[in-house]
Amino acid sequence: MSRLLAVVDDDEAVREALVWLLESNGLAVQPEALLQDDAAQFACLILDMRLSGMSGLMLFERLLQRPYCPPAIFLTGHADVPLAVSALKMGAFDFVEKPFDDLLLLTRVQQAISQDQQNRQQQSQQQRILGALNQLTDREQEVMQLVLAGKLNKQIADSLDISIKTVEVHRARVMEKMGVKSAVELAGLLAQYRPHAAKSD
Structure with missing residues (x-):
């Protein structure tokens, strides 16, 4: 430092x-x-x-x-x-x-x-969050947004026209890539994220 x-x-x-x-x-x-x-x-x-x-x-x-x-x-x-x-x-x-x-x-x-x-x-935290977000696929981004909206797996499956099992897989990958264990933790992490503060050299 x-x-x-x-x-x-x-x-x-x-x-x-x-x-x-x-x-x-x-x-x-x-x-x-x-x-x-x-x-x-x-x-x-x-x-x-x-x-x-x-x-x-x-x-x-x-x-x-x-x-x-x-x-x-x-x-x-x-x-x-x-x-x-x-x-x-x-x-x-x-x-x-x-x-x-x-x-x-x-x-x-x-x-x-x-x-x-x-x-x-x-x-540094902003950069870490941005890096994690950039690892998500388009489908994982969609699932994440619905998770953040408080939707249940069945509701997400119906909304995206995929199986509940597929939702579970995507949801697990989102949590793993973002380094969190729950929707509440995910929401708390993203609440810290401000894109304008994440620019780098």
Whole structure:
């Protein structure tokens, strides 16, 4: 699990202070442009709201288009608080006003790292569910939908014009491929599935 942090700030003094603070607390830091590199390698992004050539908000918008964007913490001056609020609405983890309190920033960073771990676990689960769904045949998909609708085997057999024995075979294969043992468990698993969260690199 990645624990590498990206620090993006045009102010060299601020950047060096951030790197020292984070590294002195046992965190690995890479001062980054984040324009060519894969953001997914980082557990947390620390972005200054004002960057030369591209605002922190514009950079964040670009990163959100990638398969995975880690939690982002914005550093902002008082005048940029409205922009920081916009960043939160876009999905940023938090923002911290300059001059920042070291302990507050460290706390937010640790929380962001924990959030990153949860996000990655959720994404992994989404991929697992998608992979299982892709293993189902068209007929197994049909049987699964009717099982989820609460239909009994006889009702499924009548609906699909197949024998009850065939329904039982398809139903067993659905449960095996999806890694569940009951219709209730199957419904619970699929309730976690959100196709937009399952995209991969």
